[in-house]
Amino acid sequence: MMRIRIVAVTALVALAALPARAQLGSFNPPPGPQKTVAITNAHIVPVSGPEIANGTIVISGGKIQAVGSSVAVPSGAEVIDARGLYVYPGMMDAGTSIGLSEIGQGANATVDISEVGSFNPNAMAYYGLNPHSAHIGVTRVVGITHVITRPTGGILSGQAALVNLAGSTAPQMAVNRAIATVIELPRSGFGGRGFGGFAAAQGPSSTQDVNRTRQRQLDSLRTMLRDAEAYGKAMDAYAKDKTLPRPKHDVVLASLVPVVRGQMPVIMVADRVNDIKEAVGFAEENKLRPIIVGGRDAWQITSFLKDHDVPVLITSVMDLPTLEDDPYDVNYGAPGKLAQGGVRFAITSGDAGADARNLPYTAGMAAAFGLSREDALKSVTLWPAQIFGIADRFGTLEPGKVANLVVTDGDLLEAKTSTKYLFIDGRMVPLDTKHTDLNDKFKDRP
Amino acid sequence: MKRTLLLAASLTLAAGSLSAQANPAAAGAGATLIRNATVLTVTKGTLKNTDVLIQNGKIAQVGPNITAPAGATVIDATGKYLMPGIIDPHTHTMSDAINEGSLSVTSMVRIQDVLNPTAVNIYRALAGGVTSINILHGSANTIGGQNATVKLKWGESVDQMMFPGAPPGIKFALGENVTRKNMNQIVIPGQPMTRRYPVSRMGQEEVVRDAFVRARDYKATLDDYKARVAKGEKNLVPPRRDLELEPLVEVLEGKRLVHAHSYRSDEMLMLLNLADEFGFRIQTLQHGLEGYKIASEIAKHGAGLSSFADSWSYKIEAYDAIPYNVAILLRHGVVATLNSDSDERMRRLNIDAAKLVRYGGLTEDEALATITINGAKQLGVADKVGSIEVGKDADLGLWNNHPLSVYAAVDKTFVDGKVYFDRQQDLAMRDQKAKERAELEKAEANQAPAARRGVQPVLPQEER
Numbered sequence A: 001m002m003r004i005r006i007v008a009v010t011a012l013v014a015l016a017a018l019p020a021r022a023q024l025g026s027f028n029p030p031p032g033p034q035k036t037v038a039i040t041n042a043h044i045v046p047v048s049g050p051e052i053a054n055g056t057i058v059i060s061g062g063k064i065q066a067v068g069s070s071v072a073v074p075s076g077a078e079v080i081d082a083r084g085l086y087v088y089p090g091m092m093d094a095g096t097s098i099g100l101s102e103i104g105q106g107a108n109a110t111v112d113i114s115e116v117g118s119f120n121p122n123a124m125a126y127y128g129l130n131p132h133s134a135h136i137g138v139t140r141v142v143g144i145t146h147v148i149t150r151p152t153g154g155i156l157s158g159q160a161a162l163v164n165l166a167g168s169t170a171p172q173m174a175v176n177r178a179i180a181t182v183i184e185l186p187r188s189g190f191g192g193r194g195f196g197g198f199a200a201a202q203g204p205s206s207t208q209d210v211n212r213t214r215q216r217q218l219d220s221l222r223t224m225l226r227d228a229e230a231y232g233k234a235m236d237a238y239a240k241d242k243t244l245p246r247p248k249h250d251v252v253l254a255s256l257v258p259v260v261r262g263q264m265p266v267i268m269v270a271d272r273v274n275d276i277k278e279a280v281g282f283a284e285e286n287k288l289r290p291i292i293v294g295g296r297d298a299w300q301i302t303s304f305l306k307d308h309d310v311p312v313l314i315t316s317v318m319d320l321p322t323l324e325d326d327p328y329d330v331n332y333g334a335p336g337k338l339a340q341g342g343v344r345f346a347i348t349s350g351d352a353g354a355d356a357r358n359l360p361y362t363a364g365m366a367a368a369f370g371l372s373r374e375d376a377l378k379s380v381t382l383w384p385a386q387i388f389g390i391a392d393r394f395g396t397l398e399p400g401k402v403a404n405l406v407v408t409d410g411d412l413l414e415a416k417t418s419t420k421y422l423f424i425d426g427r428m429v430p431l432d433t434k435h436t437d438l439n440d441k442f443k444d445r446p
Numbered sequence B: 001m002k003r004t005l006l007l008a009a010s011l012t013l014a015a016g017s018l019s020a021q022a023n024p025a026a027a028g029a030g031a032t033l034i035r036n037a038t039v040l041t042v043t044k045g046t047l048k049n050t051d052v053l054i055q056n057g058k059i060a061q062v063g064p065n066i067t068a069p070a071g072a073t074v075i076d077a078t079g080k081y082l083m084p085g086i087i088d089p090h091t092h093t094m095s096d097a098i099n100e101g102s103l104s105v106t107s108m109v110r111i112q113d114v115l116n117p118t119a120v121n122i123y124r125a126l127a128g129g130v131t132s133i134n135i136l137h138g139s140a141n142t143i144g145g146q147n148a149t150v151k152l153k154w155g156e157s158v159d160q161m162m163f164p165g166a167p168p169g170i171k172f173a174l175g176e177n178v179t180r181k182n183m184n185q186i187v188i189p190g191q192p193m194t195r196r197y198p199v200s201r202m203g204q205e206e207v208v209r210d211a212f213v214r215a216r217d218y219k220a221t222l223d224d225y226k227a228r229v230a231k232g233e234k235n236l237v238p239p240r241r242d243l244e245l246e247p248l249v250e251v252l253e254g255k256r257l258v259h260a261h262s263y264r265s266d267e268m269l270m271l272l273n274l275a276d277e278f279g280f281r282i283q284t285l286q287h288g289l290e291g292y293k294i295a296s297e298i299a300k301h302g303a304g305l306s307s308f309a310d311s312w313s314y315k316i317e318a319y320d321a322i323p324y325n326v327a328i329l330l331r332h333g334v335v336a337t338l339n340s341d342s343d344e345r346m347r348r349l350n351i352d353a354a355k356l357v358r359y360g361g362l363t364e365d366e367a368l369a370t371i372t373i374n375g376a377k378q379l380g381v382a383d384k385v386g387s388i389e390v391g392k393d394a395d396l397g398l399w400n401n402h403p404l405s406v407y408a409a410v411d412k413t414f415v416d417g418k419v420y421f422d423r424q425q426d427l428a429m430r431d432q433k434a435k436e437r438a439e440l441e442k443a444e445a446n447q448a449p450a451a452r453r454g455v456q457p458v459l460p461q462e463e464r
Helices: A002-017 A134-140 A207-240 A251-260 A273-285 A298-307 A334-340 A356-368 A373-378 A382-387 A434-442 B002-022 B024-028 B120-126 B201-230 B246-252 B265-278 B291-301 B325-331 B345-358 B364-369 B373-378 B423-442
Strands: A037-044 A052-060 A063-068 A078-081 A086-089 A091-096 A144-149 A156-164 A174-183 A266-270 A290-294 A312-314 A345-347 A405-408 A419-424 B032-040 B046-055 B058-063 B073-076 B081-084 B086-091 B130-135 B143-146 B148-151 B169-173 B257-262 B282-287 B304-307 B336-338 B396-399 B410-415 B418-422
Touching: A091 A345, A091 A356, A091 A382, A134 A144, A134 A356, A134 A434, A144 A174, A144 A356, A144 A419, A174 A251, A207 A251, A266 A273, A273 A290, A273 A298, A298 A312, A298 A334, A312 A334, A334 A345, A334 A356, A334 A373, A345 A356, A345 A382, A356 A373, A356 B345, A434 B291, B032 B364, B032 B396, B086 B282, B086 B345, B086 B373, B120 B130, B120 B345, B120 B410, B120 B418, B130 B345, B130 B373, B130 B410, B143 B201, B169 B246, B169 B282, B201 B246, B201 B265, B257 B265, B265 B282, B265 B291, B282 B291, B291 B304, B291 B325, B304 B325, B304 B373, B325 B336, B336 B345, B336 B373, B345 B364, B410 B423, B418 B423
Parallel strands: A037 A078, A037 A086, A091 A144, A174 A266, A266 A290, A290 A312, A312 A345, B032 B073, B032 B081, B086 B130, B169 B257, B257 B282, B282 B304, B304 B336
Antiparallel strands: A037 A052, A052 A063, A086 A405, A144 A156, A156 A174, A405 A419, B032 B046, B046 B058, B081 B396, B130 B148, B143 B169, B396 B410, B410 B418
16 A cells, blocks of 8 residues: 555656656647737638748738738737748647557557447547547647547447547547548458568358348348437437436437438448448438548549539558559549549548658649649648548638638648648647657767 | 579679670660759758769769760750659568567577568659668567568569668667557457566566577577688587577677667667677667767767658657657767657658757758768668769759659659659559550459359269
8 A cells, every 4th residue: 555655646746757748649728818929920721722922921819810912910919920931820639549549469458449349339439538649749839739539440430529639638629529430341351461561361152141131231231220319309309308207318329319310421431432422422311411531443433423522531552452453653643633533522531540640742742743733732631621520610710710720931732832820719739749858868868 | 503693693694794895885874864854962962053974783973064975865954853762761661571579589580581572662662762772670578579671673673672781780679669668458369368478667677688698608609610620620519500699699799780769868878888798780770769868879879860841649659759869869969860650650751850950950961961961871781872973873863843842742763773763654553554444344253264254053963
């Protein structure tokens, strides 16, 4: 007992000795009203309109107040002279699981990305989000200011959250605790090969077996969606007429009610043409609002996606081509083809968190292979916001929008560009991370 | 057989030189002049509006307004960037097998024996401007196996791809992969789940030490035998060959380079100290994610280090990896490089290099060096490749934009002066390939010849 207490005290002392910095994800917003900040003499890239060569942007109360070449600096504003610098809207990674998994391999206790079982529509990424994940600071420092973080696995994986990448608690970070539900429809293929050349071939089940299992799973999913619909109706009826028997509360079905009513979109994981079509078909059959995530082969069916007005969160730009005789740049070029085909899409990292920071370079690389540079920028700012119905608040530098923005010394998508200032929800966020701290600590070690 | 080949080769050479003398126009045959490029030499700065002449597979001239030899291919590179071919010091490309996972010391196996020259990832790497790679075994074993340094001559045989004159090397490995901390789920078919020694970093030190104690003894036996032969002693029985220890003796003699997979600073320091004790050198710490924590010690030993640009947190030993690693090591005088360890990532090492400008403030030349000349140094081929200098092999990438830009793509990749990737040609071939594929898909499925003709196969009749 005594011993335990001593250990606890030591741990506290050790914690107290840590510098009060924002190297982890957490960032404690200072109390009191937010300051008004004016960023002046900047090259502003609003995304919503033409670039402004020498402009001013005013932030106050967490919102962008003014953007333009002849904007007056309000009295009392803190002024940041951004001569030679660029201002962009903060990027959005709409396809990540950031905050749900710290170390994917060999540290199970840090992984909260999936639940047990196949149907967990009530599992919320929001409750698994670790605001102190080191991934958060490292990701935002490249200019990614808000993300959709989603659970994975099973068939109904759970609910994705829209979060700002700053704050010490989930409530401080979350913009929308449940912005979409994630469905991983059972896919048509077999599993891949194991890691390191060791894995035994997975027991080969027959195509019939695979299809049977799939049909069974799809039927269970349909049943659950119908149950949710019925549950929603019963709840509504009871709300109107209290003399009716009160339906037994069911957290699982309750979480699906906005989904079956088309109020909440469904992120559906699919890469191959057949799987994408099947996902869209399933969504339409069940009156869901699908958003495809993955979308590797979506470029092959642009007119289908356009006709069905289904947006795609593409995660595979950097992936190797699937087939040996595929063009070497088939995945680099996919976003350009989606743009040409008029498909609504966003480029996303598809990463659990640590490597989400490569998002801007992924978009940039798509621009080297057929996407215009303007569209590449939109694909990580405005377009993901539009897909999730939050473009009234995020995605461009316009008055009234949330002040998520980044000040850089160059093109936002270039890997050599550095971030100079970062604002989330109107607050300037420190640029130190776990990585800058280790760099500071060791770079001059003799 | 070998003799015939040699004879044929010398005949070809003779014929080539004869005709060159007879016909001055042929002097330019096979020569290429790249005109008016921005030349990123890496070692001698950036040269604008500069020509580069390639002759006999080598860089023959670099400068303004070079006259094209008659018959030379001339490439207008106005607005384009020419850089040395990218060198990836750590890959598993082309390998049909990665780990001989049975023992923790498998110095006797060679990756060269399991290379597939038709692996399509060679072509994809060329399309990313890569020309030379170091192919290593996996990291399952403390002492893995013998590496292969290869030029990506897509379409040729493994023998033709082997980098001429590259010193031999061997892979070592430390940490989680060797102790198989993350491999609980993996079952080798037909074998019970057993744990293999070592399962800790303590055991790893012992395994390396034991191997070198044995190698030192074996070397003493060999040296003694050679000395006695030299003294003229007759009728000696030569020592029994030991294929496991032979490569380690070469390490002790400085004839074989050690490329040691490692993550944590403590395990790296252990290996450097052990190598110092046995009197050999670690050529490169492969990955070395925590190298920055012991940069001075690495510099003092004289090891190079080949790391990821920014991968981290995928396992515990990668949690303290930082994108400033390579910059810190370079500032301490370590020959540091970026590697891909991945068929995918290999294709965009240029973007990884650009990250070093952001993280650690490297100059563009320093950043480019981490994917070119520094890799050549680590593989012992810096006299041949890694920079654009007269006399070096013409291993080059011609880019449509500055290669440190995310907006850049490769137009052409040359190895020994020959174009192995050409984007225009690639694009032009696509329709043809699609047609070919459609034809093949129309063809009947493979079946018994009789069935294909719509005739039932004749079955043997039971004799009555």
